[in-house]
Amino acid sequence: MEHEKWVRKALYSATQSLGFHYTPKDEIRRRILLLRAGMEKSGIEAALINQKMDFFYFTGTTQNGHLFIPVEGEPLLLIRRERERALIETPLETVADIKSMRDLQRRVRQHQEKIPETLGLELDVLPVKDYFKYQDLFPEAKIMDIAGVIRDLRKIKSPFEAGLMRKAGEIGQQVYREARTFLKSGMSEIEFAGLMEATAKRYGHEGLLRVRDINYEAYTWHVLGGPNGGIVSQSDSPMGGLGLSPAFPVGASLRPMRAREPILVDFGICYHGYQIDETRMFSIGKMPDKFFDAYKACVEIHDAVLEETRPGMDCEHIFRKTVKMAKKLGYSDSFLGPAGLQTRFVGHGVGLELGELPYLAQGHSYPLEQGMTFAVEPKIVFPGEGSVGIENTVWVTGDGYEVLTPLEQVILEV
Amino acid sequence: MEHEKWVRKALYSATQSLGFHYTPKDEIRRRILLLRAGMEKSGIEAALINQKMDFFYFTGTTQNGHLFIPVEGEPLLLIRRERERALIETPLETVADIKSMRDLQRRVRQHQEKIPETLGLELDVLPVKDYFKYQDLFPEAKIMDIAGVIRDLRKIKSPFEAGLMRKAGEIGQQVYREARTFLKSGMSEIEFAGLMEATAKRYGHEGLLRVRDINYEAYTWHVLGGPNGGIVSQSDSPMGGLGLSPAFPVGASLRPMRAREPILVDFGICYHGYQIDETRMFSIGKMPDKFFDAYKACVEIHDAVLEETRPGMDCEHIFRKTVKMAKKLGYSDSFLGPAGLQTRFVGHGVGLELGELPYLAQGHSYPLEQGMTFAVEPKIVFPGEGSVGIENTVWVTGDGYEVLTPLEQVILEV
Numbered sequence: 001m002e003h004e005k006w007v008r009k010a011l012y013s014a015t016q017s018l019g020f021h022y023t024p025k026d027e028i029r030r031r032i033l034l035l036r037a038g039m040e041k042s043g044i045e046a047a048l049i050n051q052k053m054d055f056f057y058f059t060g061t062t063q064n065g066h067l068f069i070p071v072e073g074e075p076l077l078l079i080r081r082e083r084e085r086a087l088i089e090t091p092l093e094t095v096a097d098i099k100s101m102r103d104l105q106r107r108v109r110q111h112q113e114k115i116p117e118t119l120g121l122e123l124d125v126l127p128v129k130d131y132f133k134y135q136d137l138f139p140e141a142k143i144m145d146i147a148g149v150i151r152d153l154r155k156i157k158s159p160f161e162a163g164l165m166r167k168a169g170e171i172g173q174q175v176y177r178e179a180r181t182f183l184k185s186g187m188s189e190i191e192f193a194g195l196m197e198a199t200a201k202r203y204g205h206e207g208l209l210r211v212r213d214i215n216y217e218a219y220t221w222h223v224l225g226g227p228n229g230g231i232v233s234q235s236d237s238p239m240g241g242l243g244l245s246p247a248f249p250v251g252a253s254l255r256p257m258r259a260r261e262p263i264l265v266d267f268g269i270c271y272h273g274y275q276i277d278e279t280r281m282f283s284i285g286k287m288p289d290k291f292f293d294a295y296k297a298c299v300e301i302h303d304a305v306l307e308e309t310r311p312g313m314d315c316e317h318i319f320r321k322t323v324k325m326a327k328k329l330g331y332s333d334s335f336l337g338p339a340g341l342q343t344r345f346v347g348h349g350v351g352l353e354l355g356e357l358p359y360l361a362q363g364h365s366y367p368l369e370q371g372m373t374f375a376v377e378p379k380i381v382f383p384g385e386g387s388v389g390i391e392n393t394v395w396v397t398g399d400g401y402e403v404l405t406p407l408e409q410v411i412l413e414v
Numbered sequence: 415m416e417h418e419k420w421v422r423k424a425l426y427s428a429t430q431s432l433g434f435h436y437t438p439k440d441e442i443r444r445r446i447l448l449l450r451a452g453m454e455k456s457g458i459e460a461a462l463i464n465q466k467m468d469f470f471y472f473t474g475t476t477q478n479g480h481l482f483i484p485v486e487g488e489p490l491l492l493i494r495r496e497r498e499r500a501l502i503e504t505p506l507e508t509v510a511d512i513k514s515m516r517d518l519q520r521r522v523r524q525h526q527e528k529i530p531e532t533l534g535l536e537l538d539v540l541p542v543k544d545y546f547k548y549q550d551l552f553p554e555a556k557i558m559d560i561a562g563v564i565r566d567l568r569k570i571k572s573p574f575e576a577g578l579m580r581k582a583g584e585i586g587q588q589v590y591r592e593a594r595t596f597l598k599s600g601m602s603e604i605e606f607a608g609l610m611e612a613t614a615k616r617y618g619h620e621g622l623l624r625v626r627d628i629n630y631e632a633y634t635w636h637v638l639g640g641p642n643g644g645i646v647s648q649s650d651s652p653m654g655g656l657g658l659s660p661a662f663p664v665g666a667s668l669r670p671m672r673a674r675e676p677i678l679v680d681f682g683i684c685y686h687g688y689q690i691d692e693t694r695m696f697s698i699g700k701m702p703d704k705f706f707d708a709y710k711a712c713v714e715i716h717d718a719v720l721e722e723t724r725p726g727m728d729c730e731h732i733f734r735k736t737v738k739m740a741k742k743l744g745y746s747d748s749f750l751g752p753a754g755l756q757t758r759f760v761g762h763g764v765g766l767e768l769g770e771l772p773y774l775a776q777g778h779s780y781p782l783e784q785g786m787t788f789a790v791e792p793k794i795v796f797p798g799e800g801s802v803g804i805e806n807t808v809w810v811t812g813d814g815y816e817v818l819t820p821l822e823q824v825i826l827e828v
Contacts, residue, residue, distance in 0.1 A: 003646060003752045006798035010645055014656055018668045022660060052629045061660055064629070064648040082646050082654070082755065089660040123542040125628050128535075129559065131542045145543065194612030201608035201635070206662040208631060214539050215466045215478070217622060221615070231424055232417060232496050234478040240496070242424055245434055246475055246503040247687025247766075248620040254432045273661025338417045341496065352661075384420035 007084040019204070021272055023060035025091035027160050031058055031153065036071050038149035045116030046070040047146050048108075048134070051125050053210055053352040054150050056273060061089035065098075068108050076111045078104055105137040120146030125212055155349055155357035156371035161274060162395045162404070165351070165373060168271035169393065169404040171203040172278045175267065176407050183414050185259045185284045189228065189252035190244065193221035196267060206270040210353045218354045220268055223252040226261030229387035230338065236345075238337040238379040239264070239387045259284045262291040262386040266377070268354065275350050277375035278405045279391030282412045287388075292411075294380040295388040297329045299409060301378040302390050305347065305360065309368065309394060309401040315347075315358045316365040322346045322378060331380050338383045347376040350393055372396045373404065421498040433618070435686055437474035439505035441574050445472055445567065450485050452563035459530030460484040461560050462522075462548070465539050467624055467766040468564050470687060475503035479512075482522050490525045492518055519551040534560030539626055569763055569771035570785035575688060576809045576818070579765070579787060582685035583807065583818040585617045586692045589681065590821050597828050599673050599698045603642065603666035604658065607635035610681060620684040624767045632768045634682055637666040640675030643801035644752065650759075652751040652793040653678070653801045673698045676705040676800040680791075682768065689764050691789035692819045693805030696826045701802075706825075708794040709802040711743040713823060715792040716804050719761065719774065723782065723808060723815040729761075729772045730779040736760045736792060745794050752797045761790040764807055786810040787818065 014020040035058065039047060049055050049067040056062045058069070063086040065079040077095045079086045087095060096107045109115065115138050121131070123145035135143060157165070179196050197220055201207060209218035216235065224231075224241040233240025233250045242253035257263055263282040268275050281287070281295055301322045308318050323346075326335035333339040336346065347360030351373055358364065358372055373396070379389030390409060394401040428434040449472065453461060463469050463481040470476045472483070477500040479493040491509045493500045501509060510521045523529065529552050535545070537559035549557060571579070592613050597606055611634055615621060623632035630649065638645075638655040647654025647664045656667035671677055677696040682689050695701070695709055715736050722732050737760075740749035747753040750760065761774030765787055772778065772786055787810070793803030804823060808815040 003644075003755060003797040006641065007645055009798070010641060010656055014667065014669075018656075020659055050629070052631075056661055062648060062663060081648055081650065085647060085663060089663075121542075126542050127628065128537040128540050128542055128545045129561075131545075147543075188616070190618070191612070191616045194615035197615075198605070198608030198612040201611075201666075202602070202605045204604070204658055204668060206658050207633060207635060208662070214541065214628070215464070217466075219621060221621060227420065227424060230417075231421055233499060234476060234495055236495065242428055242432075244618055244620050245686040246436060247470055248622070248684075249476055249499060249503075252615075253428065254618060255428075270662075272659040341417060383417040384423070 004084045008088065011085065011088045021164070022089055023091070024160065027158060028058065028060055028091050032069060032075060034153050035069065035149065038153060039071050039120060039146070042144070042149055043118060044120035044144050044146055044149070045118045046112070047120040049122065051122045054122060057154060057352060059090045059092055061086045063089070066104060068111065070112055070116065073112065076108065078107055101133060101137060115140050118142050118144050120144050120149070122147045122150065151357060154351060156369060157351060157373050157395060158371070161351065162373065164272045164274040165276050165393065165395070165404045168269040168274055168276040169406055171200060171205055171271060172267065172269045172276055172405055173407040174203055175200045175269070176280055176412060179282070180412050180414050183282055183284065186256045188254045188256050189223040189225050190221060190254055192257065193223040193252040197221065200269055204271055206273070209268045209270055209275055211355055212353050218268065219251055221252040222266040224264045224387065225255065225257035226386045227384050228253055228255060229262060229264045230381055230383040230385050232337060232341045236343055238343055239381050257284065260287060262287050262388050264387050264389060266391060273352050275354060276393040276405055277350050277354065277391060278393065278407065279377055279389050280407065280412055281388055282414070284414055286413065287411070291386060291388050294331065295411065297326065297331055298378040298380055298388060298390050300329070301325050302376055302392070305376045306394065306401060309396060310399055311368055311370045311396060313368045314365055315360050315368060316362060319346050319360045319362060319364070334380045334382055336379060338381050346378055347374045349374045368396050370396055370398055418498045422502065425499065425502045435578070436503055437505070438574060441572060442472065442474055442505050446483060446489060448567050449483065449563065452567060453485050453534060453560070456558070456563055457532060458534035458558050458560055458563070459532045460526070461534040463536065465536045468536060471568060471766060473504045473506055475500045477503070480518060482525065484526055484530065487526065490522065492521055515547060515551060529554050532556050532558050534558050534563070536561045536564065565771060568765060570783060571765060571787050571809060572785070575765065576787065578686045578688040579690050579807065579809070579818045582683040582688055582690040583820055585614060585619055585685060586681065586683045586690055586819055587821040588617055589614045589683070590694055590826060593696070594826050594828050597696055597698065600670045602668045602670050603637040603639050604635060604668055606671065607637040607666040611635065614683055618685055620687070623682045623684055623689055625769055626767050632682065633665055635666040636680040638678045638801065639669065639671035640800045641798050642667060642669060643676060643678045644795055644797040644799050646751060646755045650757050652757055653795050671698065674701060676701050676802050678801050678803060680805060687766050689768060690807040690819055691764050691768065691805055692807065692821065693791055693803050694821065694826055695802055696828070698828055700827065701825070705800060705802050708745065709804070709825065711740065711745055712792040712794055712803050714743070715739050716790055716806070719790045720808065720815060723810060724813055725782055725784045725810060727782045728779055729774050729782060730776060733760050733774045733776060748794045748796055750793060752795050760792055761788045763788045782810050784810055784812055
């Protein structure tokens with residue numbers, strides 16, 4: 001077919017000249033092996049994976065489809081649209097075309113003579129109406145939640161994954177550096193954010209920051225100048241900003257930025273699906289000492305977290321330590337939000353989605369493990385005045401960590 | 415409290431100088447009245463609304479919360495974060511603070527002595543794990559799906575809503591016009607898209623195009639040059655483009671655009687939560703006649719749809735008419751996608767989300783109604799060569815329509 005021929009040609013050329021990377025076969029094989037081990041432990045006999053990032057993780061493609069994985073036997077990739085791209089992108093070998101949910105049912109039943117007694121679906125995100133549909137298609141199976149098993153695997157990043165995040169970190173470095181050349185007094189927060197995004201896109205940033213939640217929206221344009229940095233909004237974040245309207249009441253606004261006010265920029269980059277998260281302070285001329293001192297406190301807390309970053313260290317313990325440090329430094333009422341509205345985390349996992357495990361947070365008492373990636377983001381907020389902070393993303397190594405966001409830790413003053 | 419004072423001040427100033435609009439009280443009252451009528455018809459005694467855009471529609475705020483609406487009695491707004499902004503943004507009067515799902519349960523039970531026998535939740539998007547939680551909190555209620563009732567209300571846009579969409583259309587016009595000044599041969603699709611986005615943001619475009627689906631992602635950077643316009647990908651769309659990686663295999667790519675190739679730009683704008691959808695062709699120098707002729711066919715089909723646009727006309731009928739026209743014009747194998755991969759819609763509703771009712775599509779036999787807003791987008795796709803098309807968003811009036819995207823219907827040649 002005409003279209004197939006051209007897809008092959010376009011993807012070949014994208015691989016050669018536009019830097020497309022595909023998930024290696026070994027990587028997919030290892031992930032599926034580990035998933036099966038997790039399924040066995042949880043008593044799940046087969047998984048049917050559909051959520052976009054889980055699906056990508058186990059197949060290497062984000063074409064529209066499902067992945068059926070029995071604990072024993074071949075995985076079956078079911079593609080709805082578009083087959084030709086999926087075939088090029090995935091190293092999986094058993095691929096079926098489907099056009100409807102009935103097709104899916106038929107193909108799975110052909111593949112697996114006896115439908116397993118337990119079927120794992122991603123119940124943390126699967127809509128109820130789809131759940132009823134799957135119950136209808138496979139009435140003999142008891143549906144179980146496989147999200148926890150997957151979440152647990154995805155928290156550990158392979159060198160391949162860390163490599164993509166490292167590249168995202170390099171793009172971030174470029175973007176922050178170039179941003180210094182176009183930041184001007186009187187420019188609105190959103191104009192500045194838009195230009196940063198345009199710069200990031202030029203280097204291959206994918207624009208969407210994916211999250212695993214129907215109501216939580218991540219966005220890159222978190223540029224908060226002066227008093228807007230002191231405003232909390234809907235999200236569980238130290239500061240929300242003013243935003244553009246009641247329909248989008250977070251992040252950058254149309255307010256012009258002024259000289260000497262702190263300008264907090266929390267900008268995520270997504271490269272080949274993998275995100276890093278990064279915050280730096282900008283200012284037009286010198287910020288007043290109050291903000292500069294608070295910024296220094298954030299850097300001190302940030303560095304203290306990294307000192308504790310190695311396999312085996314307890315995440316909640318690290319969080320508590322930052323709260324204690326902030327108190328000692330005189331910021332107990334402004335650390336991680338204004339008094340009464342403070343958040344209870346100083347770091348969060350990041351990868352294909354924002355908000356993966358681990359959390360450096362209250363109630364998250366479990367050890368750091370080699371391969372985890374997280375962002376650490378101490379921030380200090382003064383209502384009506386502004387906020388300051390710093391944020392980097394790191395990969396936990398065998399005996400410490402690697403910083404994936406190599407940008408200098410300085411205030412970007414223009 | 416310090417924070418409250420500053421939020422009030424910031425929002426006052428946003429209203430005065432940054433053009434914040436709030437949903438009027440009458441508007442909210444009318445929507446809730448209509449919802450109640452729909453609930454009564456469907457046998458739903460109370461609704462608990464949480465999905466961000468539904469919540470915004472009935473409250474005027476997108477702060478984190480739930481809205482409890484009994485068929486009789488006062489609606490109860492439950493806010494988790496952030497109370498002060500919610501109070502300013504919503505005209506609703508009964509507002510409770512909650513910190514947890516247990517609080518929600520307690521507050522609803524205080525508000526409503528006897529929990530209704532049927533409780534409407536948005537089962538089309540509600541994750542299964544949350545569904546189980548609500549069952550736990552209100553075990554005496556039978557949970558029903560209220561999504562259809564809400565979807566049916568939201569398809570009709572009031573003059574207030576159309577006004578916000580009109581403003582989005584004006585932003586779109588500015589963006590397309592300015593884009594002519596920076597499009598250059600050799601620029602990558604994604605760089606051009608990034609600059610268009612930066613322009614749109616400068617005028618208040620909100621960046622995210624919301625959709626009601628866990629896996630379908632809308633994005634503004636649908637810039638497809640030459641052969642990339644001939645590639646279909648994961649989404650149910652005539653053309654997908656190459657995208658930036660297997661993790662984001664749609665939309666603009668890093669491929670440089672060349673002179674004389676068709677450059678299709680499908681760019682949505684979001685203003686105060688309301689979207690418009692719009693497509694125009696760019697070219698650097700003249701496109702070859704083949705594309706120009708196909709573009710003219712798209713305009714002809716587009717205009718024919720508008721001729722049929724008035725209350726009472728059947729949506730599927732309009733769709734079929736466009737397919738017939740395309741055939742007559744010699745594009746039966748390329749209209750709405752390459753042969754074998756053609757989509758079956760030529761228009762879709764748009765508002766707070768992309769993909770609302772109505773659809774001008776196969777299987778959608780129902781009449782257009784006054785107040786509906788939809789985008790009409792005839793497109794023609796040549797595999798390996800490129801695609802062309804045009805798209806505008808309209809509001810159905812009493813006896814016809816109003817075009818909400820006032821941009822000239824011309825090829826934007828530079």
